Amino acid sequence: MHSKQHWAPGKGVKVQRVARTASDGWNVYASMPEGGVCPDCGHQSRRRHGWRHRRLMDYPAHGQAVTLKLRVSRWRCTFQHCKRNTFSDDDRAIAVPHARRTTRAVQIARHLGHATGGRPAERLMRRFGMPMSDDTILRHLKRGAAGSAPPAKVIGLDDWSWRKSWRYGTIIVDLERRSVVNILEDRSVESAANWLRKNPSIGVVSRDRCGLYAQAVREGCSTGDPSR
Numbered sequence: 679m680h681s682k683q684h685w686a687p688g689k690g691v692k693v694q695r696v697a698r699t700a701s702d703g704w705n706v707y708a709s710m711p712e713g714g715v716c717p718d719c720g721h722q723s724r725r726r727h728g729w730r731h732r733r734l735m736d737y738p739a740h741g742q743a744v745t746l747k748l749r750v751s752r753w754r755c756t757f758q759h760c761k762r763n764t765f766s767d768d769d770r771a772i773a774v775p776h777a778r779r780t781t782r783a784v785q786i787a788r789h790l791g792h793a794t795g796g797r798p799a800e801r802l803m804r805r806f807g808m809p810m811s812d813d814t815i816l817r818h819l820k821r822g823a824a825g826s827a828p829p830a831k832v833i834g835l836d837d838w839s840w841r842k843s844w845r846y847g848t849i850i851v852d853l854e855r856r857s858v859v860n861i862l863e864d865r866s867v868e869s870a871a872n873w874l875r876k877n878p879s880i881g882v883v884s885r886d887r888c889g890l891y892a893q894a895v896r897e898g899c900s901t902g903d904p905s906r
């Protein structure tokens with residue numbers, strides 16, 4: 679059993695059973711720790727109200743896809759002064775609500791998408807046993823970007839390639855925080871210049887190697903708010 683431990687995504691998750699299927703690789707059946715802590719009153723409960731299996735794509739194993747089948751329980755709060763009847767296991771450390779992949783698998787996609795662009799990242803993810811479309815990679819990149827609070831000051835512009843259409847978009851990276859700010863649908867001077875106009879906090883723009891965005895930077899940064 680000990681050899682199976684490395685499949686567990688940590689955070690007290692226990693692997694119960696590992697089964698390999700011909701069609702979709704490894705299925706890892708795992709469960710959250712026994713008992714839950716009520717989010718309202720903080721009392722522990724071991725009275726299970728029910729449970730469900732959450733299907734999550736996780737890190738691959740031996741070159742094959744791994745689906746984590748995580749048993750998530752709903753517990754009954756037994757503290758008499760608490761108004762809450764039931765509450766669910768807190769599995770947010772493993773995957774965000776409604777996600778179909780573990781957070782650590784999504785992070786790999788974000789890193790690859792950030793470093794290589796849509797089409798190469800999709801190809802690499804499939805190779806690594808974590809198939810994901812370029813649209814999904816893009817969605818995760820944008821979602822990761824949405825959380826960054828203060829506006830970016832130093833950005834880089836580069837190509838973003840989509841597999842389906844064989845066209846290019848524009849990825850905008852915050853060079854100070856090393857995070858993705860946005861991805862524009864195309865690779866035109868207008869849209870990049872427009873975006874720069876709408877984001878007056880940008881002071882320094884580092885362009886791609888071949889200088890495709892040079893014109894956008896000149897247009898976007900010179901016609902913005904004159905009070906800056």
Ligand SMILES: [Zn+2]
Nearest residue numbers: 716719755760
């Ligand atoms: Zn409670």
